Structures are given as structure tokens and as C-alpha cells.
Amino acid sequence: MKPDIDQTTIKNKKDFFGWFKYKWSNDPLFSIAIALIIMIILQTLVLGFDYDSFGGWFQSWINNWINILRNNAGTAIVALGMTFVIMTGGIDLAVGSTLVVTGAFSMMLLDTGTKGFLAMMGISGAPAFIITILLVLLAGYLLGSLIGVSITKGNVPPFIATLGAMMIFRSVTQHFMQGYNPTVPVEFLQIASFKIGNYMIMPIVYWAVIAYILYYVSKRTTFGRHIIAVGSNERAAKLSGINVEKVKLRVYALMGLLVSIAAIIQVSRIGSMDFSNAGRGMEMDAIAAAVVGGTNMMGGRGFILGTVYGMLIIAVMNNLLNLFGVPPFLREAFKGVIVIAAVLLQKKEKTS
Amino acid sequence: MRIEMKKIRKSFGSNHVLKDVSFSLKGGEICALLGENGAGKSTLMNILGGVLQMDHGSILIDGKQVEFATPAHSQDAGIAFIHQELNLINDLPIYENMFLGRELKTKRGTLDLEKMYQETKEMFTKMNVDLNPNKLVRELDASYKQIIEICRAMMTNASIIIMDEPTTSLTDQEIERVFAMMRTLKEHNVGIIFISHKLNEVMEICNRYLVLRDGNLVSEGSVSEVNTNDLARFMVGHDVRTESLIREKKLGNEILRVEGLTSGHIFRDINFSVRAGEIVGFTGLLGDGRSELFQSIFGADQISSGKIFLNGKVVKITSTTKAIKEGIAYLPRNRKENAIIKDMNIIENASIVTWPTFSKRGTINTKKHQEIFEKHRKALQLKMGDLSDSITSLSGGNQQKVVLAKWLAANPKLLILDNPTQGVDVGAKEDIYDIILKLAEENIAVVVLSSEANEIIRVCDRAIVMYHGTIQGEVAGENMNEHSIMSLATGGDLSEGEVS
Numbered sequence: 001m002k003p004d005i006d007q008t009t010i011k012n013k014k015d016f017f018g019w020f021k022y023k024w025s026n027d028p029l030f031s032i033a034i035a036l037i038i039m040i041i042l043q044t045l046v047l048g049f050d051y052d053s054f055g056g057w058f059q060s061w062i063n064n065w066i067n068i069l070r071n072n073a074g075t076a077i078v079a080l081g082m083t084f085v086i087m088t089g090g091i092d093l094a095v096g097s098t099l100v101v102t103g104a105f106s107m108m109l110l111d112t113g114t115k116g117f118l119a120m121m122g123i124s125g126a127p128a129f130i131i132t133i134l135l136v137l138l139a140g141y142l143l144g145s146l147i148g149v150s151i152t153k154g155n156v157p158p159f160i161a162t163l164g165a166m167m168i169f170r171s172v173t174q175h176f177m178q179g180y181n182p183t184v185p186v187e188f189l190q191i192a193s194f195k196i197g198n199y200m201i202m203p204i205v206y207w208a209v210i211a212y213i214l215y216y217v218s219k220r221t222t223f224g225r226h227i228i229a230v231g232s233n234e235r236a237a238k239l240s241g242i243n244v245e246k247v248k249l250r251v252y253a254l255m256g257l258l259v260s261i262a263a264i265i266q267v268s269r270i271g272s273m274d275f276s277n278a279g280r281g282m283e284m285d286a287i288a289a290a291v292v293g294g295t296n297m298m299g300g301r302g303f304i305l306g307t308v309y310g311m312l313i314i315a316v317m318n319n320l321l322n323l324f325g326v327p328p329f330l331r332e333a334f335k336g337v338i339v340i341a342a343v344l345l346q347k348k349e350k351t352s
Numbered sequence: 353m354r355i356e357m358k359k360i361r362k363s364f365g366s367n368h369v370l371k372d373v374s375f376s377l378k379g380g381e382i383c384a385l386l387g388e389n390g391a392g393k394s395t396l397m398n399i400l401g402g403v404l405q406m407d408h409g410s411i412l413i414d415g416k417q418v419e420f421a422t423p424a425h426s427q428d429a430g431i432a433f434i435h436q437e438l439n440l441i442n443d444l445p446i447y448e449n450m451f452l453g454r455e456l457k458t459k460r461g462t463l464d465l466e467k468m469y470q471e472t473k474e475m476f477t478k479m480n481v482d483l484n485p486n487k488l489v490r491e492l493d494a495s496y497k498q499i500i501e502i503c504r505a506m507m508t509n510a511s512i513i514i515m516d517e518p519t520t521s522l523t524d525q526e527i528e529r530v531f532a533m534m535r536t537l538k539e540h541n542v543g544i545i546f547i548s549h550k551l552n553e554v555m556e557i558c559n560r561y562l563v564l565r566d567g568n569l570v571s572e573g574s575v576s577e578v579n580t581n582d583l584a585r586f587m588v589g590h591d592v593r594t595e596s597l598i599r600e601k602k603l604g605n606e607i608l609r610v611e612g613l614t615s616g617h618i619f620r621d622i623n624f625s626v627r628a629g630e631i632v633g634f635t636g637l638l639g640d641g642r643s644e645l646f647q648s649i650f651g652a653d654q655i656s657s658g659k660i661f662l663n664g665k666v667v668k669i670t671s672t673t674k675a676i677k678e679g680i681a682y683l684p685r686n687r688k689e690n691a692i693i694k695d696m697n698i699i700e701n702a703s704i705v706t707w708p709t710f711s712k713r714g715t716i717n718t719k720k721h722q723e724i725f726e727k728h729r730k731a732l733q734l735k736m737g738d739l740s741d742s743i744t745s746l747s748g749g750n751q752q753k754v755v756l757a758k759w760l761a762a763n764p765k766l767l768i769l770d771n772p773t774q775g776v777d778v779g780a781k782e783d784i785y786d787i788i789l790k791l792a793e794e795n796i797a798v799v800v801l802s803s804e805a806n807e808i809i810r811v812c813d814r815a816i817v818m819y820h821g822t823i824q825g826e827v828a829g830e831n832m833n834e835h836s837i838m839s840l841a842t843g844g845d846l847s848e849g850e851v852s
Contacts, residue, residue: 221714222707225696229704232695238652239684239691240704240758241676300695 073203074262079289081258089299090158096279097169103263111182144256148249191268231299292342361408379541387564388777401433402426432505447472447485495526551580604628607797613658633812641821650682651675681764685771699739749780
């Protein structure tokens with residue numbers, strides 16, 4: 001398998017089939033992109049093309065897409081962090097629960113009622129929002145670090161450490177938030193629902209910006225490349241002077257930070273959070289997106305761009321199932337098929 | 353049984369790996385298959401083992417043409433391939449390993465442990481192996497693991513056994529044990545193809561040899577008619593130096609001093625020093641603790657007591673990152689496990705150590721690394737394709753050069769080389785020796801760890817010999833010879849003379 005940055009040695013560039021064949025067997029993201037394009041075409045066909053009023057048709061196509069992207073932005077951001085975690089050879093099952101903790105924390109800070117932290121101190125409006133965002137990001141970062149410390153210093157396997165954290169975080173949140181219904185100020189909702197033109201696309205913008213930053217980090221920075229080294233051969237990484245523990249710690253801290261961003265987006269979209277159900281299954285959706293995007297569960301190999309594709313494939317598929325009127329209980333099954341099919345496809349690539 | 357391979361041809365893309373290679377082997381022969389890395393040895397053997405398919409040619413067993421489409425076909429025909437990486441399960445007992453994949457079952461479908469145990473025991477008696485079949489494979493040393501593999505091959509009635517560098521990770525005593533096994537096989541009329549880089553071993557154990565170079569069979573014959581120099585010449589195509597590489601020494605200041613260094617029972621009370629421009633060898637048998645000692649000095653493992661001085665100052669090296677900042681470089685043994693990052697390309701493997709050094713706000717300075725690598729690549733005579741090719745596309749010798757380049761990029765003051773020529777062919781070995789001498793001339797303190805006494809003698813100014821975690825003695829000048837080193841390494845001292 002050649003690294004995906006190798007663009008220079010494309011043979012038979014002029015010949016379309018030669019180019020296609022080369023890309024298919026050498027660019028790990030190529031087949032994923034093809035799959036995505038096919039699904040988008042299918043989705044467009046199902047939506048139906050209206051010859052009489054192109055403008056109206058196009059408008060509904062755009063609206064459908066904005067809905068898809070916005071609904072998945074939170075999970076998509078988490079999936080980006082999950083890609084890094086899996087690339088180090090780890091896993092984070094605690095993302096859904098971390099979402100609930102940081103979401104609850106942000107609501108406690110923002111609450112305009114008598115129990116609201118910032119309200120009690122007489123802080124409100126924009127300063128309160130800024131303080132809330134900073135504190136929530138810090139909280140996410142610290143919770144992620146806590147998991148990271150138990151994995152690196154405590155030598156607890158990532159699966160166990162995050163499984164434990166998953167149970168602890170949600171249970172504690174649910175206990176302390178019993179019978180407490182914080183009111184989030186309406187202005188705060190602007191963070192997610194601010195309109196550009198006529199479109200509510202802020203969550204999509206956050207997703208795109210974070211994806212771009214992490215793409216750069218994974219391709220061009222010491223930290224990003226160290227993640228691959230640690231996941232591919234931990235001993236060799238250590239003997240090359242890489243602080244393996246620090247890399248892992250930072251990856252889990254980054255994961256926590258990204259989850260807290262997702263929490264802010266979720267709270268600012270609807271102004272509340274269902275602490276017993278929010279984020280349930282989020283870890284599995286994030287892992288699925290990463291795996292469909294070509295990330296190797298054994299570590300060492302993963303693509304931020306692939307995870308974006310993976311997320312889109314799953315999202316478009318959900319949309320298709322919806323349009324086809326597939327019963328809701330069956331939809332998970334299709335997701336399962338997609339995940340397994342993606343890995344089968346990548347297996348084939350490896351041996352060729 | 354007699355096996356013939358006729359006009360075997362094999363290409364990977366435009367790379368012609370084998371060009372009409374023919375040879376034959378009959379039972380009771382031990383035939384050495386020699387050649388530099390990339391000469392086509394592995395490809396030829398993989399074709400015989402059914403792992404790869406030839407483009408052209410034929411394989412005959414006792415005059416009858418056969419097809420090996422899969423490894424199973426080859427095994428059924430009585431050919432056993434013992435790979436360098438042994439296929440044993442550490443957590444299962446020996447007798448279960450012997451029947452891995454073809455377990456004996458009782459009528460009820462459960463494992464017939466009793467029968468497997470008995471058959472293993474019978475095989476051990478037949479092959480003169482003194483082992484308890486109940487032992488876990490984990491508890492065995494490397495030579496016994498090799499022997500278990502051979503016995504397993506014999507269980508399947510193999511009449512041809514291919515052994516791919518079986519002695520690389522073995523000590524001299526262990527090698528002797530494997531050789532004894534090979535002689536027993538010979539008596540049982542089994543033919544052996546022995547792939548090795550160690551020419552002394554070939555002279556000792558083999559009766560025939562084959563030399564491949566660039567996919568051609570360049571020489572074959574009886575071992576009794578040649579010496580090691582001849583074989584080395586056939587392999588590289590020109591004369592090879594074997595004498596000690598004498599050089600003018602101008603030693604500088606003391607770079608490293610170690611006092612009373614101890615880590616549990618792994619190594620105890622180690623004292624020595626290395627000066628700038630000096631090449632100090634560390635040798636001993638397996639389990640002497642030298643690798644662990646230097647991995648601890650490099651900060652990869654803990655020490656329990658003792659002091660490390662760099663340039664006369666006490667330093668506490670708590671991590672490999674710190675060690676590199678202090679100017680220490682450590683090229684580890686077992687390249688595949690400890691040095692190669694297979695998910696990265698050549699330039700990344702060659703620059704990983706210095707990423708933090710040249711990065712601006714965390715962004716890797718790719719251009720700078722390419723410049724540095726280009727400089728070392730010439731000095732190292734590195735043969736490779738594109739910088740962005742996968743590291744695994746290179747041969748062992750060239751991979752080792754990439755690993756060396758990554759340490760040279762760090763401009764170390766102290767360079768520790770642990771088995772630097774492991775799995776490296778004769779030509780690349782010479783290149784690496786040249787580099788070591790050149791580095792010493794540039795006033796770098798060099799430590800070479802090696803299990804091969806003649807390697808130490810060739811490049812080092814003096815040799816420190818370890819035995820069971822302690823320094824047994826030091827030899828230099830005329831006293832530094834295979835005899836004195838072996839005597840110290842087996843726990844004797846220099847005055848005793850005879851090796852027990």
C-alpha cells in the first residue's frame with residue numbers, strides 16, 4: 001500500500017481506465033469517495049427531478065442536504081477525534097457520556113434561573129456565553145485528559161478505561177441533574193441557529209473548520225505524524241524519542257475537547273438536553289464513520305478526510321432509507337452492513 | 353527424494369527477480385543458499401514453498417512435474433518451510449504446538465491430548481531432543497523454538513526442509529544445538545536448504561552451496577572446495593575486506609561515564625566510560641544484559657541505581673526524548689519490532705527523530721528533512737526508489753541505512769548501535785562499517801553492541817564483554833580475539849585460557 005500523498009507516479013494518466021485502476025488500487029480514499037458519489041447520485045434520483053420548476057427542485061435539494069449535514073455535525077466532529085484515538089491503537093467509548101457531562105455543565109452555567117452559576121454572580125449576556133464556552137471546553141479537555149491519564153499512567157486498556165468512564169459520567173450527571181431544568185437564554189441558541197443568508201448552517205461551518213484543522217494536523221504536524229508512529233509501532237516510536245504517553249494523553253484530551261464542542265452545538269440547537277438519551281450510541285456512530293473512512297482499528301492507519309466521507313456515506317444512507325420509507329427499526333441493520341462492507345473492501349485493497 | 357527447479361523466472365512489475373535459475377537437491381544434503389539481500393533467495397524459496405507463483409519454469413520431484421499453487425500443496429509434497437519469524441504460539445505447550453492446525457481428535461471430537469503428547473515424545477526420542485513436551489513454548493530459548501519447528505516439520509513427514517536464517521538470533525551454544533539437529537536430519541536422509549548470511553556456519557554445516565546475485569545463479573558447488581572469502585566474493589561480485597579496520601586514533605574528551613549502574617537482576621554494577629572518537633564494542637551471549645543496559649542509558653527503560661555522566665556532568669535520563677536532547681542516539685536491535693514504522697514512507701522513517709527540532713509551531717519542515725536525508729543518503733550509499741515509497745519496499749540492508757540516517761540527522765555526540773548489521777547483506781555490512789569509522793573520525797563516541805565477535809574485532813578499538821548482567825572483562829589490541837572474547841562471554845577469565 002502506497003501512502004496517499006504519492007500523486008507523482010500516476011501511470012497512464014491520460015487513459016481514464018488506467019488512471020481509475022491506479023487510483024482504485026493505490027489511493028485508499030478513492031473507493032470510499034466513489035461509494036459516496038454513487039450514493040449521492042442515487043439520493044438525487046430518488047428525490048425526483050422536477051423539470052417544470054428547476055429552481056424549486058434545487059431549493060429542496062439544498063435544504064435536504066443542509067438538514068443532513070446539520071443533523072450529523074456533532075457526531076461528525078466527534079468522529080474526527082475518534083479517528084485520532086483509533087489511529088493510536090485505542091478507542092473511546094465515553095464520548096456520549098462526556099457529551100452529557102459537558103452539556104449539563106454548560107446548562108448549569110447558563111441557567112437564567114436562581115440556580116444558574118453565572119446568573120448568581122450577576123454575569124449575563126455575551127460575557128456569560130464566552131465564559132461558558134471556555135469553561136465547557138476546558139471541562140471537556142480535562143475529562144479527556146483524565147481518561148488519558150488512566151490509560152497512560154495507570155496502564156488501563158483504553159476499552160476498559162473508557163467503558164468505565166462511560167458509565168460513571170452519565171450516571172453521575174443523571175443523578176445530579178434530577179429534577180433540575182435549567183433554562184438556556186434564547187440568545188445562546190444563536191451559536192447554532194444563526195443564519196447565513198437564509199440558511200442555518202453554523203454547525204456545518206464548525207464541522208468544516210475543525211475538519212480542515214485536524215486534516216492539517218494529521219498531515220503536516222509533528223503531533224499528527226507522531227500519532228501514526230505510536231499506533232503503527234509503539235516501541236519503535238519510543239526508541240525514536242517520541243514521548244508515547246504524551247501523544248496518547250493529548251489524543252484523549254483532544255477527543256474530550258471535541259466532544260465538548262459537540263455538546264455546545266447540541267445545547268445551542270435545542271436549548272436543552274435529554275441526559276438519559278443524548279449521545280447514546282454516539283461512540284458507535286463515530287467509530288463506524290472512522291472505519292468506513294479507512295481507519296485501521298489496529299492503529300497506525302487513518303484518514304481525517306476518510307472519516308468525513310464515512311460520516312457522509314452513513315448520513316446519506318440514513319436519508320435514503322428515510323426517503324424509501326424503510327421502517328426505523330431496520331435502519332441500524334443497513335448501517336451495520338455498510339460498516340462491514342467497507343472493511344471487506346479495504347481488505348481486498350491490502351492484498352492486491 | 354530429489355527435487356529439481358528448472359529455469360525459474362519471476363518478475364515483479366519491471367523488476368526481474370529471478371532469471372532462469374535452476375538447481376537440484378536430494379535427501380541427505382545440506383545446501384547453503386547464499387546471496388545479498390535482494391538477490392532473489394526469498395523469492396526462489398517462496399516459489400518452492402508455494403507462497404509465490406513462478407512466471408516460467410518447472411519444479412520436479414523425483415522426475416515428476418508438480419504444481420505448487422498454495423503452501424499446502426508444497427507441504428503435501430513433503431517440503432517444509434521454516435520462516436525466520438517462527439510460527440509458534442507462546443502460551444500453548446510444546447505438544448499442542450506440534451499439532452497446530454492438524455490437531456488429533458478423539459471419537460467424540462475433543463482434542464486427543466494424550467496421543468499428541470505421546471507422538472511428540474516419540475518424535476523427540478527419534479530426533480535426540482531432550483525436552484519435556486508439557487513445557488510452554490514461552491519458557492524455551494530461541495534455539496529450542498527453532499528445534500520445535502524442525503520437529504513439527506518432521507511430524508508432517510517432510511523430506512525437504514527450507515530454513516530461512518535460523519541462527520540470526522541465536523548464541524553460539526544455541527547454534528551448535530541447531531546444527532546437531534541438522535546433522536540428525538541428514539542422517540534421516542532429509543534434504544536441507546540453509547539460507548544464511550553467516551559464512552562460517554555455511555562452512556561448518558553445509559556440503560553444497562548455491563550463490564544468487566541479481567536473480568542469476570552465479571556459482572554452485574561443493575563447500576569443501578571453497579573458503580569464506582570465495583563465497584563472499586561470489587555474493588558481492590568483488591573482493592571483500594576481512595582484516596581488522598585499523599585506523600589512527602585521536603581520542604577526545606570523555607563523553608559517557610557510567611558508575612554502578614544497576615537494574616534489578618538484568619544488569620548489575622556496570623562501570624565504564626567512552627571517549628569522543630572512540631569505538632567501544634559490547635559483546636556477550638544472549639541474556640548478558642547489554643541491550644537492556646543501553647536501552648536504560650537511552651531512557652527507554654528504568655534503572656534502579658547508579659549514575660550516568662555525560663561530558664563529566666551527572667544526568668538523569670528519564671525518557672528517550674531527554675536522551676536525544678542530551679545528544680544520545682540509539683539504533684535498536686530487531687529492526688522490524690523496534691525501528692521500522694511500516695505505515696510511514698521512507699522520508700518519514702528517516703526524519704522522525706528530528707521532526708520536533710526543525711518544526712515551526714508544530715508544522716513539520718519537510719524540505720529541511722529532505723535536504724538532510726539527501727546528504728546522508730549519498731554517504732550511506734542507500735539504494736531506493738522514491739522518498740514517498742513505503743519503507744517496507746526496501747531490502748533489509750537499505751532499511752537499516754534509513755534507520756541509521758534518522759540518527760545521523762540528530763547529530764549525536766554518543767551513538768549506540770545495537771546489532772547494526774543484523775539481517776544485512778555483506779555489501780551493506782561493509783558500508784555500515786565504513787560509516788562507523790567515519791563517525792568516529794568526526795569525534796563522535798560510538799558504542800557497538802554485537803553478538804558476533806569478529807564484527808567487534810573488525811571495527812572496535814576495545815571490547816567490553818558481558819556475562820549474565822555484569823562486565824566480565826575488557827580486551828583491546830592483540831588481546832582482542834575470538835578466543836579471548838568467547839572465554840569471557842562464557843563466564844571464564846583471560847588467564848584461564850581454555851574455554852570450558
